[in-house]
Amino acid sequence: DQQVKQNSPSLSVQEGRISILNCDYTNSMFDYFLWYKKYPAEGPTFLISISSIKDKNEDGRFTVFLNKSAKHLSLHIVPSQPGDSAVYFCAAMGNTDKLIFGTGTRLQVFP
């Protein structure tokens, strides 16, 4: 029973273009949503977050959009850079102190 789903295992984008990573969730009790980036042989690193009271949060090249009615969020990276190539995890938290992760999307940015 996957409460947080990332249906695209991989994504390939040209440098300078926009990368859009998608995430769906099933639990309407989730209040907070986070994106993590992970390089091989390293731990995940926090990227950006959003509360359910907002529909957009921006931090430099990274923007997260939340559509509560559709139970969908997305991460936009503009412009994409080769250093953005990594696995991106979507995660969600309700009132249970536990972060539930999706299965990840591998992003490759090519020149």
Next chain:
Amino acid sequence: NAGVTQTPKFRVLKTGQSMTLLCAQDMNHEYMYWYRQDPGMGLRLIHYSVGEGTTAKGEVPDGYNVSRLKKQNFLLGLESAAPSQTSVYFCASRRQGWEDGYTFGSGTRLTVV
């Protein structure tokens, strides 16, 4: 500032052996977590702790035990290792509040043969 430190980084165990993975954080965080990462499965929560002396089960707790005797340390134990426990294990911690998310360690790659 070390953040979250996991030891060891790599380990090979034989089926039935036991071992303890150590997680240490120097950020005075209240909450600590153990996750495992498997191909196609994402990160799944094993056990977690909301403060010194507390522990709770996550999504996949079977075959593991934990202890949080000191605030800065969170230990994950495997009493009798099985090949199904071959995985990469990540420890994480966070302060009160959620905005900054979790801080993760660099992981322990465990192989059970």
